[in-house]
Amino acid sequence: MPNVHYISxxxxxxxxxxxxxxxxKVLELSKKVVLNIEKSKKxxxxxxxxxxxxxxxxNTGFGSLYNVKIASDEIAKLQENIVMSHACGTGNLVxxxxxxxxxxxKVQSLSYGYSGVQLKTVxxxxxxYNLDIVPLIYELGSLGASGDLAPLAHMALPLIxxxxxxxxxxxxxxxxxxxxxxxxxxxxxAKEGLALLNGTxxxxxxxxxxxxxxxxxxxxxxxxxxxxxxxxxxxxSPFDPLVHLVRxxxxxxxxxxxxxxxxxxxEIGYQKNKNIQDPYxxxxxxQVHGASxxxxxxxxxxxxxxxxxxxxxxxxxxxxxxxxxxxxxxGQPLAMALDYLGIALAELxxxxxxxxxxxxxxxxxxxxxxxxxxxxxxxxxxxxYTAASIVSQNKQLATPASIDSxxxxxxQEDHVSMGANAATxxxxxxxxLERILxxxxxxxxQALSFRSPLKSSSPIENFIKSYRNEVPLVENDRxxxxxxxxxxxxxxxxxxxxxxxx
Numbered sequence: 205m206p207n208v209h210y211i212s213x214x215x216x217x218x219x220x221x222x223x224x225x226x227x228x229k230v231l232e233l234s235k236k237v238v239l240n241i242e243k244s245k246k247x248x249x250x251x252x253x254x255x256x257x258x259x260x261x262x263n264t265g266f267g268s269l270y271n272v273k274i275a276s277d278e279i280a281k282l283q284e285n286i287v288m289s290h291a292c293g294t295g296n297l298v299x300x301x302x303x304x305x306x307x308x309x310k311v312q313s314l315s316y317g318y319s320g321v322q323l324k325t326v327x328x329x330x331x332x333y334n335l336d337i338v339p340l341i342y343e344l345g346s347l348g349a350s351g352d353l354a355p356l357a358h359m360a361l362p363l364i365x366x367x368x369x370x371x372x373x374x375x376x377x378x379x380x381x382x383x384x385x386x387x388x389x390x391x392x393x394a395k396e397g398l399a400l401l402n403g404t405x406x407x408x409x410x411x412x413x414x415x416x417x418x419x420x421x422x423x424x425x426x427x428x429x430x431x432x433x434x435x436x437x438x439x440x441s442p443f444d445p446l447v448h449l450v451r452x453x454x455x456x457x458x459x460x461x462x463x464x465x466x467x468x469x470x471e472i473g474y475q476k477n478k479n480i481q482d483p484y485x486x487x488x489x490x491q492v493h494g495a496s497x498x499x500x501x502x503x504x505x506x507x508x509x510x511x512x513x514x515x516x517x518x519x520x521x522x523x524x525x526x527x528x529x530x531x532x533x534x535g536q537p538l539a540m541a542l543d544y545l546g547i548a549l550a551e552l553x554x555x556x557x558x559x560x561x562x563x564x565x566x567x568x569x570x571x572x573x574x575x576x577x578x579x580x581x582x583x584x585x586x587x588x589y590t591a592a593s594i595v596s597q598n599k600q601l602a603t604p605a606s607i608d609s610x611x612x613x614x615x616q617e618d619h620v621s622m623g624a625n626a627a628t629x630x631x632x633x634x635x636x637l638e639r640i641l642x643x644x645x646x647x648x649x650q651a652l653s654f655r656s657p658l659k660s661s662s663p664i665e666n667f668i669k670s671y672r673n674e675v676p677l678v679e680n681d682r683x684x685x686x687x688x689x690x691x692x693x694x695x696x697x698x699x700x701x702x703x704x705x706x
Contacts, residue, residue: 206229206230207227207228207229207230208229208230208231208232209223209224209229209230209231209232210232210233210234211231211232211233211234211237211311211312211315211330212234212236212237212315213234213236213237213316215508215512216312216508216511216512217508217706218412218415218416218419218504218508218702218706219702219706221305221308221412221416222416222702223702224308225301230333230334231308231311231330231333231334232330233315233326233327233330237315237317238323239317240315240316240317241314241315241317241319241321241322241323241326242323243317243522244317244318244319244320244321244520244522245320245321245322245323247320247520247522248262248320248394248395248520248527249394251527252279252394258273259518259527260517260518260529262279262394262395262398262518262527263279263394279393279394280391280392280393280394282397283392283393283394283395283396283397283398284364284392284397285397286357286397286398286401287357287360287361287363287364287366287392287397287400287401288357288361288366289357290353290354290356290357290401291354291357291358291361291367292345292354292357293341293342293343293344293345293346293354293355293357293358294342294344294345295342295343295344295345296342296343296344297340297341297342297343298341298342298343298355298406299413300338300370301413302409302410302413303338303339303341303359303409304333304336304338305408305409305412305413306341306355306356306359306405306406306408306409307329307330307332307333307359308333309405309408309409309412309511310329310356310359310400310403310405311326311329311330311333312511312512313403313405313511313513313514313515313516314326314329314399314516316514317520317522318514318516318519318520318521319395319399319514319516319519319520320394320395320396320399320520321395321396321399321400322390322393322396324390325363325390325392325396325400328363328387328390329363331387332362332369335385336370336371336372337362337369337370337371337378337381337385338369338370338371339358339359339360339361339362339367339368339369339378340358340367340368340369340370340375341355341358341359341406342354342355342358343628344628345624346406346407346623346624347610347612347617347620347621347622347624348404348406348407348534348535348538348539348620348621348622348623348624348625348626348627349533349534349535349612349617349619349620349621349623350401350402350517350533350613350617351401351402351403351404351405351515351516351517351533351535352403352404352405352406352407352535352624353401353402355406355624356400356401356402356403356405356406357400357401359400359405360397360400360401361378362378362381362382363389363390363392363400364389364390364391364392365378365379365382365389366378366379369381395518398516398517398518399516400516402515402516402517402533403515403516403533404510404515404533404535404538404623405515406624406627407535407538407539407542407623407624407626407627408507408510408511408538410542410624410627410628410630410631411503411507411510411538411541411542411545411627411630412507412511413631414542414545414627414630414631414634415500415503415504415507415545417634417638418500418503418545418549418634419500419504419705419706420695420698420700420705421549421552421634421637421638421641422493422496422497422500422552423700423704423705424641424695424698425493425496425552425556425641426459426462426463426466426489426493427466427667428556428641428644428645428648429463429486429489429493429556429559429644430463430466430467430660430661430664431645431648431649431652431660431664431667431668432486432559432563432644432647432648432651433463433467433473433486433489434467434470434472434473434652434655434660434661434664435563435570435647435648435649435651435652435654435655436482436486436559436562436563436567436568436570436651437472437475437478437479437568437569437655438473438478438479438482438486438487439478439479439480439481439482439487440464440467440473440474440478442482442486442487442488442490443460443463443464443489443490444460445457445460445461445464447460447490448460448490453491453494453495453498454494454497454498454501455493455494455495455496455497455498455501456490456491456494456495457490457494458494458497459489459490459493459494459497460490460494463489463490466661466663466664467660467661467664468661469661469662470659470660470661470664471658471659471660472655472658472659472660473660473661475658479568483558483562484558485555485558485559485562486559486562488555489555492551492552492555493552493555495548495551496548496549496551496552499544499545499547499548500545500548502541502544503541503542503544503545503548504706506537506538506541507538507541509537510537510538513532514532515532515533516532516533517529517530517531517532517533518530519532534621535621535623535624536606536621536623538621538623538626538627539605539606539621539622539623539626540604540606542605542606542623542626542627542630543602543604543605543606543626543630545630546601546602546626546629546630546633547602547604549598549630549633549634549637550595550598550599550601550602550633550637552637552641553591553594553595553598553633553636553637553640553641554595554598554599556591556637556640556641556643556644557588557591557592557594557595557640557643557644559644559648560587560588560591560643560644560647560648561588561592563584563647563648563651564583564584564585564588564647569654570651570654571583571654573585574647574650574651574654574678575678575679575680575681576679577680581680581681582681583678583681584646584647584650584678584684586684587643587646587647587684587688588643588647590639590643590688591639591640591643591644594636594639594640595640597636598633598636598637598640601629601630601632601633601636602633604626605622605623605625605626605629606621606622606623606626608622609621609622638692638695639688639692641695642688642691642692642695643688643691645671645691646675646684646687646688646691649668649671649672649675649677650677650678652664652668653677670694671691671694674690674691674693674694675687675690675691675694
């Protein structure tokens with residue numbers, strides 16, 4: 205029997221999504237969700253049949269064309285047209301993992317019964333997810349306000365036998381794959397095109413993907429900084445709980461506790477005759493890492509709310525007998541959270557690079573550039589350049605997207621969130637942070653070797669031992685670009701309990 209995740213009223217969270225991905229679960233609709241979808245569809249059909257009044261996006265045009273009435277025999281054509289006309293994405297292709305998250309999150313949003321879609325439309329999205337039929341979607345094109353129109357249009361095209369998909373590691377016309385699997389293209393009915401295109405699933409999927417990595421990189425920032433602390437022979441007093449209990453920001457307190465826990469029993473850490481003070485990049489790790497933790501927690505809360513919400517338009521309220529055109533597709537909450545998350549992650553990289561800089565500077569009885577024969581060997585001189593370059597790019601990427609807006613749709617959509625741009629650049633910051641931390645670990649682990657025969661704590665020594673299986677010490681100059689990539693692969697191989705991460 206396959207491992208199943210049932211789409212239901214239960215809330216999705218990061219731990220659940222992580223388990224769906226890592227355990228390769230298939231999706232299935234619960235009986236209650238099936239009932240919700242079918243009741244909403246029947247209500248909408250009855251409403252259209254008995255109502256000649258304009259209902260936005262159902263028997264009217266879209267955007268600034270909201271006043272254009274659509275004849276009843278053209279309602280289905282209207283829905284197909286919106287999918288085709290809005291598929292205007294461009295740029296790089298969205299990673300497959302994020303597209304699959306988009307499918308999952310769109311199904312979740314449609315499952316509540318406020319959208320009026322056919323059951324078979326939702327089931328086809330599930331079929332795509334389960335069978336690894338992944339629509340080709342492009343990074344650029346969404347304003348993050350009427351929902352992620354262009355990306356979601358590309359996601360919806362294969363439902364009607366148009367566009368392209370990844371299938372079995374090849375890019376194929378969706379029409380061919382549907383035929384191969386004996387799937388008929390979906391004939392979209394009233395409101396369905398709009399339900400598929402209106403929504404925040406592009407921003408949300410990028411955000412969830414970034415958050416899953418952010419929690420892990422936040423933990424790795426703490427772990428690697430502990431290697432640096434001992435490598436730089438730091439004073440442990442700044443991590444004393446007394447310091448943090450008089451300024452008890454949650455992230456700060458957690459970080460200080462983690463540092464003490466990871467370095468407990470270190471021969472290096474608890475020597476006497478330490479320097480009274482260390483540079484801020486070491487001494488203020490709880491304050492800086494902690495602030496980023498609190499920001500990651502805020503973003504996590506925002507996205508948890510979003511992925512368990514209805515974000516298409518209009519919304520159908522059967523019990524109240526109302527169909528309301530609102531603005532739940534507007535991405536402002538996500539845009540601001542993504543910008544804030546990007547800033548928090550950029551700062552983790554910023555302080556990491558400063559520790560790298562201190563480690564290669566020939567201080568604290570460490571050799572310049574962390575090699576035994578500097579001069580003939582440049583050692584770790586240039587990885588710090590690389591880290592500095594990446595940190596600088598992150599500062600540029602961390603400029604908020606949400607402070608911008610450009611009018612669209614003839615002024616009808618006169619304020620947009622730019623949340624999609626916030627989403628794609630946030631992921632760039634995440635990936636950049638991973639590289640910066642890889643460079644810090646390369647330097648810190650090399651520097652720690654010069655403290656021998658003194659040892660660090662058991663957790664740190666075991667961590668470095670595992671790392672050395674992948675990346676050996678540098679005795680003489682070699683191509684360090686390969687070491688950076690090996691370190692990133694080492695990060696990917698680390699499995700950290702979700703109870704620690706979330």
